[in-house]
Amino acid sequence: MSTHLIVLPVVLPLVVGILLLFQRQGNVRLKRLIGVGATLGLLLVGIALVARAAGGEVTYYALGDWQPPFGIVLVLDRLSAMMVLLTAILALGAVVFACAGDDERGSNFHGLFQWQLMGINGAFLTGDLFNLFVFFEVLLLASYALLLHGGGKERIMSGVHYVVLNLAGSSLFLISVGILYGATGTLNMADMAVRLSELPAEHEGLVVAGALMLLVVFGLKAAILPLYFWLPKAYAAAPAPVAALFAIMTKVGIYAILRVYSLVFGEAAGPLADLEQGWVWWLSLGTLVVATIGALAARDLRLLVAYLVLVSVGTLLAGIGIGTPAAVSALLYYLIHTTLVTGGLFLLAEMIGAQRGKAGTRLVKGQPLRQGGWLAALFFAGAIAVAGMPPLSGAIGKALLMATAEGAQRVWLWPILLLSGLAAIIALSRAGSTLFWRSTGSADGQHLPRRQWFGVAWLIGAAPLLVALAGPLTDYTEATAEQLARPEALTRALLNNEGDAP
Amino acid sequence: MESLYAITTGVLTACGLYLVLRSRTFPVVVGLTLLSYAVNLFLFSMGGLTTDGAALINGAKEYADPLPQALVLTAIVIGFAMTAFVVILAMRARSEAGNDHVDGRKHEAGEGRR
Numbered sequence: 377m378s379t380h381l382i383v384l385p386v387v388l389p390l391v392v393g394i395l396l397l398f399q400r401q402g403n404v405r406l407k408r409l410i411g412v413g414a415t416l417g418l419l420l421v422g423i424a425l426v427a428r429a430a431g432g433e434v435t436y437y438a439l440g441d442w443q444p445p446f447g448i449v450l451v452l453d454r455l456s457a458m459m460v461l462l463t464a465i466l467a468l469g470a471v472v473f474a475c476a477g478d479d480e481r482g483s484n485f486h487g488l489f490q491w492q493l494m495g496i497n498g499a500f501l502t503g504d505l506f507n508l509f510v511f512f513e514v515l516l517l518a519s520y521a522l523l524l525h526g527g528g529k530e531r532i533m534s535g536v537h538y539v540v541l542n543l544a545g546s547s548l549f550l551i552s553v554g555i556l557y558g559a560t561g562t563l564n565m566a567d568m569a570v571r572l573s574e575l576p577a578e579h580e581g582l583v584v585a586g587a588l589m590l591l592v593v594f595g596l597k598a599a600i601l602p603l604y605f606w607l608p609k610a611y612a613a614a615p616a617p618v619a620a621l622f623a624i625m626t627k628v629g630i631y632a633i634l635r636v637y638s639l640v641f642g643e644a645a646g647p648l649a650d651l652e653q654g655w656v657w658w659l660s661l662g663t664l665v666v667a668t669i670g671a672l673a674a675r676d677l678r679l680l681v682a683y684l685v686l687v688s689v690g691t692l693l694a695g696i697g698i699g700t701p702a703a704v705s706a707l708l709y710y711l712i713h714t715t716l717v718t719g720g721l722f723l724l725a726e727m728i729g730a731q732r733g734k735a736g737t738r739l740v741k742g743q744p745l746r747q748g749g750w751l752a753a754l755f756f757a758g759a760i761a762v763a764g765m766p767p768l769s770g771a772i773g774k775a776l777l778m779a780t781a782e783g784a785q786r787v788w789l790w791p792i793l794l795l796s797g798l799a800a801i802i803a804l805s806r807a808g809s810t811l812f813w814r815s816t817g818s819a820d821g822q823h824l825p826r827r828q829w830f831g832v833a834w835l836i837g838a839a840p841l842l843v844a845l846a847g848p849l850t851d852y853t854e855a856t857a858e859q860l861a862r863p864e865a866l867t868r869a870l871l872n873n874e875g876d877a878p
Numbered sequence: 879m880e881s882l883y884a885i886t887t888g889v890l891t892a893c894g895l896y897l898v899l900r901s902r903t904f905p906v907v908v909g910l911t912l913l914s915y916a917v918n919l920f921l922f923s924m925g926g927l928t929t930d931g932a933a934l935i936n937g938a939k940e941y942a943d944p945l946p947q948a949l950v951l952t953a954i955v956i957g958f959a960m961t962a963f964v965v966i967l968a969m970r971a972r973s974e975a976g977n978d979h980v981d982g983r984k985h986e987a988g989e990g991r992r
Contacts, residue, residue, distance in 0.1 A: 506949055513956050520963060529974045533982045536903065536971050539964055540980070543910050544898060546960070550917045550953055554924035554946075563945075 381428070382437035382452045384421045385460050385497035388414060393490035400483045408475045411486035415464065415471045418493065422461030429457035430852065432859060434869040436503065444503070444870045445567035451503035453866060454856040455708075459500040459631055462712055463624050466719050466835065467493055473723050473831025474617035476824075481526035481615070488525070492518035492621060499628050503870065505556065506563045508632065509549050512597070516542050519625065522618045523610060534609040541606050545596040548589055555586035565639050566870040569863060572645045583648060587641060591633065591652050598629025599689050601662040608670065611682035616726030619678070620719035620835070626685060627715055630692050634704070637696075638860045639867075650699065657697030657785070661792055664690030668796040671803045677725045677737040680807055681718060684762050687796055688714035694789055695777055703780040704857035709850055710773030713842050717761045717770070720835030724754055727828050728811055731821030739807050744815035747824060752812045754836055759808060761839035763800040769842035776850070880927055883919070890916035903968040903978045910964060914957035921950050 392414040396407055428435070429452050437450040471489060479485035495515025502508050520542075524535050557563055559582040560571040575583065592603070599607040607626070611619050637652045667686035674680040688710070695707025725737050728751055735742025745751055757768065764770035774793060781789045842849065859865065890912050897909025925943025932941040968978070975982035 506952075510952065510956070513960075517959065517963070520967075524967070524970075529982070532967070532971050532974045536967060536980060539967055540898070540906055540910065543960055543964060544913065546956075547910075547913045547917045551920055554917075554921045557945075558924040558926070 396487035552589035660693030706776035
């Protein structure tokens with residue numbers, strides 16, 4: 377069993393997703409039970425994977441026993457284990473929230489949800505560039521359907537943009553994979569790293585073109601500055617549990633940048649090492665500025681949270697732009713925090729909107745909330761965390777990241793990051809005072825179902841928990857950054873057949 | 879042969895790119911299809927073009943790189959599914975918004991001429 381553990385995060389959602397498709401309508405209780413049960417199972421698998429990877433050993437699973445570099449491998453190291461566990465934690469909150477009724481607004485919610493998880497987990501685990509493309513497509517196809525779940529004009533229109541843009545992005549992905557294969561003759565990322573170190577000089581230009589095109593594709597997924605315009609509308613229009621799960625989707629892009637450029641274009645790549653860093657650094661600052669302005673201008677709570685996701689993307693990219701192991705460690709801590717908290721805020725926005733009648737989540741005067749006290753308390757906690765104020769986890773993440781910036785980078789990063797934090801506080805306090813205090817009429821909203829409370833509390837509760845566990849967590853992220861900085865261990869484990877292959 | 883192949887791929891890409899940038903959903907869908915054709919051709923050539931080579935390596939000295947063929951097959955399947963999806967989505971958007979503009983806008987000034 378333990379040899380097949382690595383492939384479980386892909387196979388479990390796949391099988392459960394197929395099972396859930398047997399019946400399109402009806403049997404709601406059973407479907408919910410299976411969906412939540414499978415996500416819970418994924419959480420356990422994630423914990424087991426982290427426990428296994430924490431020692432620092434890199435293990436791999438060769439699909440069909442085709443050994444690397446020829447076959448497709450799933451690679452487990454500290455980073456991929458951490459991301460799989462994070463996905464499972466986020467998904468559990470989202471799926472329980474969806475069980476309160478969102479899943480019955482359309483068909484096949486739970487099946488698609490599981491496939492989305494399969495795509496995300498696969499993208500985190502794979503060690504093969506083309507396989508990464510395939511898993512990107514799996515998660516995108518599921519996300520297209522989930523984004524449109526329940527229908528409605530807003531969703532369809534934002535869906536058109538999202539789908540067309542991502543299809544164009546997929547074409548670009550294939551072209552860049554083709555170029556890299558043509559220049560190096562391999563698709564396995566570890567093998568590619570080895571081949572790059574002995575690359576003939578005439579192929580260098582090709583590899584640079586391919587690598588930077590890959591950056592465009594990952595930038596599209598992560599929503600970097602000139603490629604983010606699809607995000608706010610799509611996230612604001614998506615059903616709440618889907619938007620919460622989408623909080624990890626931008627991080628898939630961040631993960632891909634981190635993985636590909638640390639492994640393939642690491643120190644060993646000679647003149648090609650770190651070729652993305654200059655681009656990522658300036659684009660991250662630009663993303664921060666634009667996203668901050670967007671957050672200040674947002675007239676809808678969900679749009680505001682979507683822009684806060686963008687702010688977090690800018691912050692994470694700045695960590696990649698600095699590039700030292702300390703910065704990567706800080707960005708990984710911040711990544712855990714921001715994924716869970718923004719996911720929770722999307723869910724919370726839905727609950728607030730449900731109690732405000734016609735006004736919904738728009739930041740205008742509406743009817744008072746029936747359960748305003750609790751909602752306000754959760755909103756307050758989430759706002760403090762996401763804006764990066766002490767004592768919650770956002771402050772620690774930002775402080776860690778700022779401490780790693782040196783020299784000129786410090787001059788640029790500190791003011792922009794701190795001002796964006798200030799702007800987030802302004803935008804969130806304005807939103808909060810409008811939502812909870814400026815109201816007319818009488819409260820006639822329904823009481824909210826307990827499952828929704830659980831979903832939000834599960835995700836926003838992560839903020840204080842991340843502070844309490846900051847010590848062991850930063851130990852883990854530091855070890856992860858160390859492992860990323862020295863990709864030779866991974867290369868050796870994969871190419872010398874020392875791994876744990878079934 | 880190489881130049882003919884390269885020109886074909888390039889023309890397909892250029893046409894696809896132009897059509898993707900149009901403002902109506904139908905040309906956009908056609909453009910995406912052309913782009914995926916171009917990409918499939920490109921992937922096919924990424925292992926280098928071999929004429930008269932063996933398709934199966936059975937002791938043959940000269941053989942075609944088998945990996946791109948497998949990749950193209952995967953890319954075709956995925957591209958086909960995506961195109962089917964985007965066609966349905968475009969039709970839904972047409973019926974929801976009442977027109978086929980990608981932003982769901984009504985007619986703009988000067989657009990009737992085309």
